[in-house]
Structure formats: C-alpha cells, structure tokens
Amino acid sequence: MKKAIYLLILTLIFINVKAFSQQDQSTYANAAQKMLNSNSKLTIGGYGQIDFNQPLDNSKFSAGNLDVHRLVMLFGYRFTKKLQFVTEIEFEHVKEVYIEQAFINYSFNNYINFRAGLMLVPMGIINEYHEPTTFNGVERPIIDKYISPTTWREIGLGFSGLIPEISMRYQAYIMNGFASYNDGDFLLSGANGLRKGRQKGAESFINTPSLATKIEYYGILGLNLGFSTYFGKTQSTLYDGVDKDANIDIATADSTVVGVKMIGFDARYSRKGFGFRGQFYNVWLSNTVQYNSIAQNKGTTADLGDGMFGYYAEISYNVFHEFDKLKTMLIPFVRYSNYDTHYSVNANITANDSYNKTYITTGFSWKLSQGVVLKTDMQFVKSKANSKYEKHFNAGIGVWF
Amino acid sequence: MKKAIILILIVSWIVNSSFIGKEELAYPTKKINRELRRLWKDESVDIDKFNQNVYVIANSNDTLGYLYLGRVNSCRQGGCAVNSLEENLAFEFFDYFMITDSDLRVKKVKIYNYQATHGHEVMSSGWLRQFKMYDGKQSLVYGKDIEAISGATISAKALNEDLKYTLNHLEIILSNKKTSLSKF
Structure with a gap:
C-alpha cells in the first residue's frame, strides 16, 4: 500500500x-x-537483474531460486544548465522498495560539482558502477556484499570533480554513517560485518558524520585505478534523552559505538578484448571489546572482529573480439575472491573460521548489445572451517538503458 | 551589511551561471596554443579563421593543417533524454578540438569542456591517442578498433562518430571553399 x-x-x-x-x-x-x-529536461533510465540460483549437492535436494533481484528506475531532471536532480528508485525481490540515490548536483565548472542528498558511498568499483551489464557473474562480487556493503548509500553532502590535466577524478563527501545500535538491536556482527548497519537514508539517525573520499586515475589507455577511504564512528540510539552530565549513561552509550576506518584499492584494465579487475578492501574497527561485551550483556552474540579484509582478482576475454562480423560479445571469465570478517579479533573472542570464505567464480557473459547481457556461472565456495567446496550454479539476465 | 552584500553576490553569481540555455562553444586559446607548440616545435604558425568551427593552420609558405572545434551530445547511460531528436537541455555535452595535418589526418584530439556527469574517462589522452592518423575514410568499430570504456560508452561512441563525420565533411567544405555547412 x-x-x-x-x-x-x-x-x-x-x-x-x-x-x-x-x-x-x-x-x-x-x-x-x-x-x-x-x-x-527529463531523462529516464533503468537497470534490471533477474537471477536463477541453484545450489548443487549430490546428497540432498535443494530448491533453486528464481528472483527479479533488482529493478531500478533512474530519473534525472535538469532544472538549469548547471543544476540537476538525480534519483534511482529500486525494487528488490519484487516486494521491497528502496531509494538508491536522490541528490542534487550543482556544477560550478569541470573541476568542482557540489552534491547533496542520498548518495552512493564512493568505495570500490561495484558500489558506484553496479549495473548488471558492467560486471561479470550473475551476482555482485561477494566482497561487495560483506566488506563494502553494496549498495551502500547514505545522506550527505560534498564535492566531486575532474582534474583533466592529470586525468584524475575526485569525490569527497560528509555522510551519515552506519548504525551500530538501534533500540535494543545490535546491528554489527562477525557474520554480517557492517552490512546490517546501513541506514540507506530511511528515517536514518545521526550522532556524528563520516568522511568518504575517492580518487581515480584514468590517464593510461584501458586502465582505471581507484583509491577510496572511509572514516567515521557508528550511530547509536542509546544517547537519546541522556543528560549531558550523566557520565555513566554516556559511557554505556559509548560502548555501543564502533569506530570504522576503511580503505579500498581498485584496478580495471581492458585492452584488445582482454579484461582484468582487482579489488582490495581493508577495514579497521575500534571499541569492539566494549561493543561485543555490552551486546553479550543484552543477550546478543555480536562477535564483531577488529579487522576485516576482502579482495578479488578477475580475468576475462571477449572471444568475439577479433571477429568483425560478430557484433555481440562473448566473455568467459574467472574470478578468485577471499574475504574474512574475523581477519583480526580482540582478545575476548576467537576468530571464527567459517567467516573466512573463498569463492571461485567462473562462467561467461554474453553481451547481446551494450545494454543487455545473458550471464551464467558456477561458483565454488569454501570457508576455512570446511574441507570441501560447495557448488552453486547461477544464470541471469541483466539490462541497462 | 557585509554579510548581506556577500550573500547577494553569491546568489546573483549562481543565478547568472544557472541561466537556462546552452553556453556558446568557447575557443580555449591557451590549450590550443600549447598543442600547436607541441606539434610544430620550431615553427611559428598562424591561425586563420575559416568559419566559426574551422581554422586553417599555416606558416608563411604552406598550409600545415586544420583545427576544428566541436560539441558532442552525450547522456548518462542509463538515462538518456526521452526526446532525442531535439537539441535540448537534457543532453549532456562536451566540447573538443581536433588538429589535423594538411591531408586531414588527425594529429591530436583533446576534450576541453566536459559537462556530462559520467564518462569522464573519454578525456584520457591515452584513450584519445587511438585516433592519431585517422582520416575518417573507414569506420572505427567501438570495442574493436577503438577500446571500449566501461561507463563511458555513450560519450565514447558519440565522439567516434563525430570525428568520422567531421573529417569527411571538412574535406568537402575545404575543397569547395564553402564557408558554411548544415552541421557547422
């Protein structure tokens, strides 16, 4: 309704x-x-991702999953030559409606744009460029679910622009941060990392803002390098109503806040049909002893780690590249990913090996045109706690217009 | 009082620069002169205006080449203007200049005014170097003859097509000594 x-x-x-x-x-x-x-003055676009996921297990039955995973509509309205509004409305799994972006952009000149509103956090490749025709594999890379929790967007303001003389682009925003405690719920954990702390601009609350930056270099033909940073503390509802001199209550609320430092390095290279992608994230969390302890007292196991990391390396090749008559692109690929939300843990908890996961994804994308792709892949998944790889089969359609 | 004046100045500057309507194609003097110095190192060259977009580069004896300034319409994929036939504000655009030799082969392409929100990688000098020696006689297939740029498809394809169109029409207008053409 x-x-x-x-x-x-x-x-x-x-x-x-x-x-x-x-x-x-x-x-x-x-x-x-x-x-x-x-x-x-109105522009309309959109993208969609329809998936089929099937776990493969010789010993047990397992139903496959068919899902209109995402359908996103983009609307842009240009008020004046320099001022525009951009919004993306997302329907996930047919039932859930979210706003992915909703910001105004004022362009002073090529060097500086001012932005304010609900924006994508500039961390990594996929959070910014996540249309299904731009990446291989049916699902987004796994590190972009658990380490950089895409689609990661918050309300904020800041600047972006180009420095064409050195072929660089920059973004710097002050944004709302993750919620770590909301009315009895401890949102961060070893199992899900920071993912459940995303506020997404939906009646979000803020105690202190975070700073997100990214710089990109694109001067060499076929190469794009990026470096992203994110610094801030998480938000907690436990401060609400607390007197400014009630030191014990403040200390209790402080225990529900975690400090987050994140960096990301990314590289994309494509030349003569050959493609390479690499992504690396490292996360440092502080105050996790207090956070895990207060969560424990309130009956929740948070087991939040101190350090998380994730990376992947992917190679691909367009086998139709040399053939002039073939207008479509057929791209086999293989990607190796590893992530660990318990890369380092404080003295009070033990690192959980099942949080250290390796994914090997291989398959191909068949790009029928710039805006339509058919994808299929096999994923081999293993955590450090298992000895055998689980197998998943995926197939899907991606569109972008 | 001071604050009020500053506020008025800021607001009027914003309003002024927000004036609805496309800005005119500018002649980026410094950037062009820098490229001319790079390409014809020891020579002193003259620029003679042929029409509002086309200039002849010559020294005292010969024509050395030509300079063309143009605007290319682009848009964010996804999200292109719903009515794509009109020149309208919904189009994003960028301006570029191209320097050719006397046989109308590309020596340099440079984008100097990139107003679109996406696709900035098309400005990369590494990417633009691919057009060196291009004469427009054959099509360059995007993704094969010219490297594709993920996220800048529309801008890159638009520039590729504009260069081919421009080179072919430069030949016509220069040989017929027409000073105007529908596109220009």
Whole structure:
C-alpha cells in the first residue's frame, strides 16, 4: 500500500512539473506520454537483474531460486544548465522498495560539482558502477556484499570533480554513517560485518558524520585505478534523552559505538578484448571489546572482529573480439575472491573460521548489445572451517538503458 | 551589511551561471596554443579563421593543417533524454578540438569542456591517442578498433562518430571553399 502511494505521489509530482510547459490540447494522451513527449529536461533510465540460483549437492535436494533481484528506475531532471536532480528508485525481490540515490548536483565548472542528498558511498568499483551489464557473474562480487556493503548509500553532502590535466577524478563527501545500535538491536556482527548497519537514508539517525573520499586515475589507455577511504564512528540510539552530565549513561552509550576506518584499492584494465579487475578492501574497527561485551550483556552474540579484509582478482576475454562480423560479445571469465570478517579479533573472542570464505567464480557473459547481457556461472565456495567446496550454479539476465 | 552584500553576490553569481540555455562553444586559446607548440616545435604558425568551427593552420609558405572545434551530445547511460531528436537541455555535452595535418589526418584530439556527469574517462589522452592518423575514410568499430570504456560508452561512441563525420565533411567544405555547412 505504502509503495503504491509513493508511486502515485511521484507521478503527481511529475505531472505538476509538466504543467509549466506547453500542452497540446487537441490530442488525448495519458499524463506520462505528454510528459515524455514535450519535457526536454527529463531523462529516464533503468537497470534490471533477474537471477536463477541453484545450489548443487549430490546428497540432498535443494530448491533453486528464481528472483527479479533488482529493478531500478533512474530519473534525472535538469532544472538549469548547471543544476540537476538525480534519483534511482529500486525494487528488490519484487516486494521491497528502496531509494538508491536522490541528490542534487550543482556544477560550478569541470573541476568542482557540489552534491547533496542520498548518495552512493564512493568505495570500490561495484558500489558506484553496479549495473548488471558492467560486471561479470550473475551476482555482485561477494566482497561487495560483506566488506563494502553494496549498495551502500547514505545522506550527505560534498564535492566531486575532474582534474583533466592529470586525468584524475575526485569525490569527497560528509555522510551519515552506519548504525551500530538501534533500540535494543545490535546491528554489527562477525557474520554480517557492517552490512546490517546501513541506514540507506530511511528515517536514518545521526550522532556524528563520516568522511568518504575517492580518487581515480584514468590517464593510461584501458586502465582505471581507484583509491577510496572511509572514516567515521557508528550511530547509536542509546544517547537519546541522556543528560549531558550523566557520565555513566554516556559511557554505556559509548560502548555501543564502533569506530570504522576503511580503505579500498581498485584496478580495471581492458585492452584488445582482454579484461582484468582487482579489488582490495581493508577495514579497521575500534571499541569492539566494549561493543561485543555490552551486546553479550543484552543477550546478543555480536562477535564483531577488529579487522576485516576482502579482495578479488578477475580475468576475462571477449572471444568475439577479433571477429568483425560478430557484433555481440562473448566473455568467459574467472574470478578468485577471499574475504574474512574475523581477519583480526580482540582478545575476548576467537576468530571464527567459517567467516573466512573463498569463492571461485567462473562462467561467461554474453553481451547481446551494450545494454543487455545473458550471464551464467558456477561458483565454488569454501570457508576455512570446511574441507570441501560447495557448488552453486547461477544464470541471469541483466539490462541497462 | 557585509554579510548581506556577500550573500547577494553569491546568489546573483549562481543565478547568472544557472541561466537556462546552452553556453556558446568557447575557443580555449591557451590549450590550443600549447598543442600547436607541441606539434610544430620550431615553427611559428598562424591561425586563420575559416568559419566559426574551422581554422586553417599555416606558416608563411604552406598550409600545415586544420583545427576544428566541436560539441558532442552525450547522456548518462542509463538515462538518456526521452526526446532525442531535439537539441535540448537534457543532453549532456562536451566540447573538443581536433588538429589535423594538411591531408586531414588527425594529429591530436583533446576534450576541453566536459559537462556530462559520467564518462569522464573519454578525456584520457591515452584513450584519445587511438585516433592519431585517422582520416575518417573507414569506420572505427567501438570495442574493436577503438577500446571500449566501461561507463563511458555513450560519450565514447558519440565522439567516434563525430570525428568520422567531421573529417569527411571538412574535406568537402575545404575543397569547395564553402564557408558554411548544415552541421557547422
């Protein structure tokens, strides 16, 4: 019901915007058609990912999973030459509605743009470039689920721009951070890392902001290198209503806050059909002894580690590259990933080997055009606690327009 | 009082630069002169205007080459202007200049005003170097003859097509000594 109302309001807003431009009174067209035909400042796009996932096990039955994993609509509206608004509305698993982005962008010049609103955190490749036609494999790389918890977006403001003379791009934003404690729930854990702490701009709360930056170098043909950083403390509802001189209560609330430092290095290279991608993340968490301890007292096992890392290396090749007559791209690939949310742990907990996972993904992507891809892959998954690899088969469709 | 003046200045600057309507193609003098010095090291060259987009590069004896300034429309993939036939604000754009030798083969392509929000990698001099010696006679297939740029597909393809179109039409207008053409 809520989603229907939201969509209705959005449509009404667009119709109202339309009212300021000229209308053709003689033809009967629905509101959307009128808007699309005459409003030259509106852009529309979208992407979609439809997946089939099947665990393979010789000894047990296991149902496959068919899912419209994501459908995202992008709307951009250019108010003036320098000011625009961009929003992405995401439908996940058909049932869940989220806003992925909603920000204004003011362009002073090529060097500086000002942005404010709900924005993507500039950490790594996939969080920024996550349309399904831009990566191999049906699902996004696993380290971009548990280490850099994509799609990671928060409300904030900051600057981005290009320095063309040295072929670099930069982004620097002050943004809201992860929630670590929300009304009795401890959101961070060894099992899920920081993922459940994402607030996504949905009635999010903030005690202290975080700083996210990224620089990219693209000067060499075919190569793109990135370096991202993220610093901040997490947010907690336990401060609410506490007197500013109630030291014990403040100390208790402080225990529910974790300090987060994250860096990411990424590299993309493509030349003559050959492709290479690498991504590396390292996360340092502080105050985890207090966090795990207070969680334990309240009946939750948090077992949050002190250090997490994740990386992958991927190679691919477009086997149709040399053939002029073949207009599509057939790209076999192989990716090796490893991540560990218990890479280092404080003295009070033991590192859990099942949080150290290796994924080997291999398959191919068949790009029918720039905006449509059919993908299939096999994944071999093993944690340090297991001796055997589990096998998963995946197939999917990706579109981007 | 001071604060009010500063505020008025800021607001009027923002309003001024937000003026609806496309900015004119600018002649980036410094950047062009720098490239001319690089390409014709010891010579002193003259630039003569042929029309608003095309200039002839010559020394005292010969024509050395040509300079073309152009604008390419682009958009973010996904998210392109729903009505793609009109020149309209929804298009993002970038401006570039191209220097050719006297036989209309590319010596240098440089993008100097990149207004689009995505696809900045197309400005990379490493990527643009691929067009050196291109004369527009054959198509360059994006993704095969020219390296693809993930995330800058629209800008890259648009530039590739614009260069081919421009080189072929430069030949026509220069040989017929026409001073105007529909595109220019």
